[in-house]
Amino acid sequence: MIAIEARGLTKKFGNFTAVDNLNLTVEAGLAFGLLGPNGAGKTTTIRMITGLIKPTAGTVKVYGHDVSSERSKVIEKIGYMPQKFGLYEDLTVEENMVLFGRLYGLSKSDSLQRSRELMEFLDLKEFRNRLAGKLSGGTKQRLALAVALIHDPLLLILDEPTAGVDPPIRRQFWEIFRDLNRKGKTILLTTHYMDEAENCDKLALMSSGRIIAEGSPSEVKRKAFGGDIVEIVLSKPINIDLQGVKVMEAGDGRMKLLVDDYSARVSQIIARFGPDLRDIRPVHVSLEEAFIKLMRG
Amino acid sequence: MKFTAVVEKELRQLIRDPKTVFMVLLMPIILTILFGYGYGGRTSFPIAIVNMDQKTGGYTLSDQLRNMFDVKAYARTREEAVELVRKGRVYAAVVIPKGFTEDMIAGRMTSLEVIYDASEPVVAQSIMQMVGVIVLQFEIWASEKFKTFSISPLFYSVYGPGAERVENFLPVLMGTLLQLVPTSLISVSVCRERERGTFEQFAMTPASRFDIILGKLVAYFIATISDVFLTILIAMLLFGVQFRGGMLDLMLLSSIFLVCSLSMGLLISVLSKNQLQAYQASIFAFIPSMLFSGMFTPVNLLSDVAKIIGHSLPLYYYLDAFKAIAFKGMNLQLLTYDLEVILIFTIIFSILSMDLLRMRVE
Numbered sequence: 001m002i003a004i005e006a007r008g009l010t011k012k013f014g015n016f017t018a019v020d021n022l023n024l025t026v027e028a029g030l031a032f033g034l035l036g037p038n039g040a041g042k043t044t045t046i047r048m049i050t051g052l053i054k055p056t057a058g059t060v061k062v063y064g065h066d067v068s069s070e071r072s073k074v075i076e077k078i079g080y081m082p083q084k085f086g087l088y089e090d091l092t093v094e095e096n097m098v099l100f101g102r103l104y105g106l107s108k109s110d111s112l113q114r115s116r117e118l119m120e121f122l123d124l125k126e127f128r129n130r131l132a133g134k135l136s137g138g139t140k141q142r143l144a145l146a147v148a149l150i151h152d153p154l155l156l157i158l159d160e161p162t163a164g165v166d167p168p169i170r171r172q173f174w175e176i177f178r179d180l181n182r183k184g185k186t187i188l189l190t191t192h193y194m195d196e197a198e199n200c201d202k203l204a205l206m207s208s209g210r211i212i213a214e215g216s217p218s219e220v221k222r223k224a225f226g227g228d229i230v231e232i233v234l235s236k237p238i239n240i241d242l243q244g245v246k247v248m249e250a251g252d253g254r255m256k257l258l259v260d261d262y263s264a265r266v267s268q269i270i271a272r273f274g275p276d277l278r279d280i281r282p283v284h285v286s287l288e289e290a291f292i293k294l295m296r297g
Numbered sequence: 298m299k300f301t302a303v304v305e306k307e308l309r310q311l312i313r314d315p316k317t318v319f320m321v322l323l324m325p326i327i328l329t330i331l332f333g334y335g336y337g338g339r340t341s342f343p344i345a346i347v348n349m350d351q352k353t354g355g356y357t358l359s360d361q362l363r364n365m366f367d368v369k370a371y372a373r374t375r376e377e378a379v380e381l382v383r384k385g386r387v388y389a390a391v392v393i394p395k396g397f398t399e400d401m402i403a404g405r406m407t408s409l410e411v412i413y414d415a416s417e418p419v420v421a422q423s424i425m426q427m428v429g430v431i432v433l434q435f436e437i438w439a440s441e442k443f444k445t446f447s448i449s450p451l452f453y454s455v456y457g458p459g460a461e462r463v464e465n466f467l468p469v470l471m472g473t474l475l476q477l478v479p480t481s482l483i484s485v486s487v488c489r490e491r492e493r494g495t496f497e498q499f500a501m502t503p504a505s506r507f508d509i510i511l512g513k514l515v516a517y518f519i520a521t522i523s524d525v526f527l528t529i530l531i532a533m534l535l536f537g538v539q540f541r542g543g544m545l546d547l548m549l550l551s552s553i554f555l556v557c558s559l560s561m562g563l564l565i566s567v568l569s570k571n572q573l574q575a576y577q578a579s580i581f582a583f584i585p586s587m588l589f590s591g592m593f594t595p596v597n598l599l600s601d602v603a604k605i606i607g608h609s610l611p612l613y614y615y616l617d618a619f620k621a622i623a624f625k626g627m628n629l630q631l632l633t634y635d636l637e638v639i640l641i642f643t644i645i646f647s648i649l650s651m652d653l654l655r656m657r658v659e
């Protein structure tokens with residue numbers, strides 16, 4: 001099933017094009033990451049998907065419903081957590097949750113019930129009566145997530161849910177996200193932390209309003225370099241003339257190769273060099289390196 | 298009924314904000330009391346004495362009163378004394394009855410009337426206590442000298458000029474309470490939500506902007522109208538302001554004008570970029586209302602231009618109707634013209650603001 005389908009999505013602010021003819025397909029049940037530096041157009045894209053702003057051109061469908069013409073159906077499906085904390089700082093954790101539950105049409109008691117469940121799930125119980133404005137960054141984000149979950153939506157759209165949050169708490173967030181995935185929920189999130197993006201099932205790398213690469217983290221990396229990077233150590237210099245293998249760097253015996261598909265070529269390489277091959281290992285590339293490579297073209 | 302959730306939320310936020318609580322709930326009450334007391338405390342209490350006894354007993358008591366009070370006047374009759382209190386020349390008058398000395402010598406029980414200004418409740422309280430002390434001392438002195446003697450003080454209340462001060466101040470207070478306070482409250486609150494991004498979370502729920510607006514309107518209506526009620530109550534009970542017209546008419550008129558002010562606040566909020574602008578615009582809209590709607594200067598003393606400005610503002614019609622009901626005893630049915638104008642303003646403000654209101658921030 002397709003959770004989000006965007007076609008030709010474009011947003012212009014005056015002369016400036018923040019999102020440029022973007023196509024995006026998010027399959028249901030995945031954690032999909034929209035990755036890119038500040039100003040890439042992630043928030044703008046997300047706001048068009050939620051229907052908070054109208055696209056200059058293009059269409060978005062959420063679980064098959066058109067965002068502009070069937071917004072009420074779309075709203076039911078989406079739990080949204082904005083980049084900027086958008087809850088009431090002068091209301092308590094519980095009051096915020098109950099309020100939004102009621103705005104989704106739950107009765108007061110149902111809303112309270114649901115809030116209690118979510119406080120349990122997200123470890124918010126001890127903050128129940130604390131004013132939202134008095135919460136720490138991580139707890140605030142958990143509250144925002146709780147409010148996004150209050151009507152049990154299928155799709156969670158989280159704009160930088162872990163921005164400004166310490167790494168251990170970020171890991172905790174990812175456990176929650178995975179838990180939600182297991183419950184059948186789709187997550188679309190944005191981040192500018194490249195390391196965090198490794199956790200996503202699928203990624204779309206954004207830069208200047210465009211998607212420059214898409215796929216699972218390893219696919220994205222392979223696309224960036226045109227293959228897998230392998231380091232080999234040879235006992236003597238040998239000319240390399242294998243199909244699908246290119247030399248990137250050559251030192252005295254130690255070489256970096258670019259292989260179109262490591263898992264397919266590894267046996268050929270071993271067979272070709274035989275006993276002269278002292279060592280062979282794939283080189284781990286970070287998404288950051290991939291991103292930089294992609295940006296340089 | 299999603300808006301009821303908004304009403305609750307707004308009232309909660311309202312009582313949690315000390316500045317707002319002060320502005321909405323306390324300021325009008327404090328102002329009424331300040332005005333009623335003619336600004337500030339008293340150290341000496343001017344009183345009058347009516348000595349109908351004109352013998353030893355009466356003179357001795359007068360002497361003792363002089364020690365404690367600033368005796369400003371001596372009246373010959375009770376009526377004269379009442380008039381002095383009513384005009385605010387003195388806060389109280391003590392009437393020593395005829396035959397006071399005979400009663401004292403014979404040890405017969407007698408009475409002492411204290412006429413006090415009930416529009417100065419704190420002063421009245423002090424005076425009563427002081428008179429009590431003097432009476433006790435006098436009883437002891439007389440009982441030692443003659444026979445056991447007791448005086449029972451009788452207190453009689455008269456409303457002095459405090460009532461009039463409050464009465465004159467009431468239109469000013471009502472104008473502030475029903476225009477400045479609600480317009481600034483609602484416009485600032487809408488702008489705050491827009492600025493903080495809370496409207497965005499709202500916009501992702503099935504609640505419509507009407508739920509939110511209605512919720513805000515109802516919450517601020519409840520807060521402000523209970524304040525109006527309290528203020529009127531204080532004016533009546535504490536200062537003895539006499540309303541000639543019906544309380545229900547007064548509350549109904551105030552409610553309608555309050556809705557008008559709230560819709561004006563909404564319009565201000567959609568026209569302002571931020572909270573500060575909304576607040577300034579609310580004050581700015583209030584200034585001509587204050588100057589030209591008969592709050593301070595009676596309308597017939599204004600220049601023609603000022604009159605025209607005054608007449609083009611809703612507050613003028615409210616104050617006109619308020620004074621007519623409160624002090625002329627008219628009822629609301631006779632004031633349909635004022636009501637109609639206020640309603641027209643309300644409709645215009647509401648339509649404009651509803652049309653312009655965008656919760657989604659581009």
Ligand SMILES: Nc1ncnc2c1ncn2[C@@H]1O[C@H](COP(=O)(O)OP(=O)(O)O)[C@@H](O)[C@H]1O
Pocket residue numbers: 013016018036037038039040041042043044045659
């Ligand atoms: N309302 C707006 N008006 C004008 N420019 C905007 C507006 N919103 C976003 N932009 C611009 O669009 C670009 C993309 O912004 P955004 O989507 O917020 O990026 P990201 O979320 O990836 O950091 C930025 O250059 C930003 O300045």
Ligand SMILES: [Mg+2]
Pocket residue numbers: 042043044083159160
């Ligand atoms: Mg952003």
